[in-house]
Amino acid sequence: MPTLGNPKNTIEIIQKYEFAFQKRFGQNFLIDTHVLDKIIAAAGITRDDMVLEIGPGIGTMTQYLAEAAHRVVAVEIDTNLIPILKETLGAYDNVTVINDDILKVDIKKLAEEYNGGRPIKVVANLPYYITTPIIMGLFESDVPIDNITVMVQKEVADRMQVGPGSKDYGALSLAVQYYAEPYIVANVPPNCFMPRPNVGSAVIRLTRHKTPPVKVQDPALMFKLVRASFNQRRKTLQNGLKNAPDLNYSKELILEAIESLGVPATIRGEALNLAQFAQLANYFTEHK
């Protein structure tokens, strides 16, 4: 049975090992059992699943994952946490802890080694300083993934699930929605963590699309167009695309492409939805 997930046992283990929290690793440990239960339920973990946990900390969520999953592989960067994890996860024979930086780990290889290449689930209370590279890395690599259920900064969760018209809409919204269906599971206040972060948090589940919701011949080109539009948010789409150093289209072709969407030539990129960015990318691919 999980023994962590409450303030008393968390403090005890931290004092026993004289563990010093490292701000640079984004260390805020969960101390609320209700939140932990919600994360496990939202991820839909069964006895058939392999779960990759990013940043197990002292092993709080890992204990819950070990109870629910077939196998848990947890990647933790902080060497000082390894002896602690040995103790807190000692009772589970289905957990493997790897002491490494998740951004350097070959996750596809892990999925092959521990799950025969079948889709894995990713669960994490993420270190907020690398939320975007972790999530984009998971989507852009060809790791077989079922869903990703993560705690992130509240604003970031909002950004992932909004569409045009919101101030939070941007490149991250479009990337996440191209690859997955986002669903906000819970908002989590600072007092659910030790130490308390100075931002609000939210748990978001990203269920990977079996096939993308839009057809794009060249997804890399679509994301270049997206970046060009949002890098110069206040400019028109036309100017954004013209000024982008990694795009090389004539003024005329850009105008034609925008007009092919049936929108005004003065439109801003932030007004386009995913389907329109896809259409724009396909136009450029077809009219090179």
Ligand code: SAM
């Ligand atoms: N899962 C624990 C919990 O919920 O209480 C800890 C979550 S804490 C917000 C983030 C964890 O990620 C820390 O244990 C931190 O050391 C670890 N971490 C930070 N950067 C990492 C990286 N690049 N690779 C792997 N783990 C990392």
